[in-house]
Amino acid sequence: MLAQIFVGLLGLAGLALSLYLTLVPTPEFCDITSFISCDRVLSSPYAKIAGIPTSLYGAVWFAAMSTAAFLAVDRRKITVFMKGWTVVGLLGVAVLVYVELVLINAVCILCTAAHLLAVLTAVAIFLFMK
């Protein structure tokens, strides 16, 4: 049960961060050099997919994961969905990291924080949820 709550809270944190990235202009602390620059990443052509902010897809992923985690407190079958959803999330993280490093040649530290939350969620699910 604690594992489900923990994953749920991770999901909420990721959701809050993704919504922040979608809504708010990049803060100044996020632009450190030309390589570590949230503005460069979030102003790039890759900041939107099919006209929708990329971070909003992340928000949907975190929202679904958080909802599933809380429901999994007493519905064990949902764990199967969560594991599959984790794989989707990890694939998304891999693609976004590739885009940042290879195509944009810049890194957004807030985006990286969201990626780490997704990875941490995956670790928690595969280690602690059966």
Place this chain on the structure above:
Amino acid sequence: MPKKKTTSYGTYLAFIPAALLVAFIIYLVVTPPSQNLTTITTNTGGQTLTRGGIAPSFTLNKIDGNGLRNEKYEFNPVSGQVVFLDFIHEWCVHCRNMAPVIENLHRNYGGKVTFITVAGGYNTDPQKTAQFISRYGLSWTTLYDPQLEVFNRYGVRGTPTYFIVGPDGQVLAKFEGEQSYERLAQELDQALK
């Protein structure tokens, strides 16, 4: 006697992320789209120059692709000509995106409109600004505002910001963030009537 099924707190908690997401999507649909503006810290005291206001005069050093020049440029808003004034930073991605648009505007309106770019010195230096000018081929008057004094006087909150100033010094239009060529051209056509 069958046991009454109770809803666990997990089910209640599950509503939170879904509700947050739905509320946010509704908010996105209802509110206007983002301005594509890079915000910066300026000491405007909450004041910002708007349409109808009188553009302040100022004096700044010129800068070009070779660097900061030891030559001052005095901007007098009551110049008798329409002025297109844009505020940028060389590191600002939206400013870079807009560079070809402004170049296009200059090509089509440069004979009738005075173009002036004010490049800010926040988080940068004249050398990097000169590289920007050289890279994007800014062929009109570009000035360097190292301490953002002119930025503050004009109430510039972010870059790029554009002002169209009439021959009498009155601000005819102000735009914040990326704009389409058509939108800016339309305003210049209006100002030139």
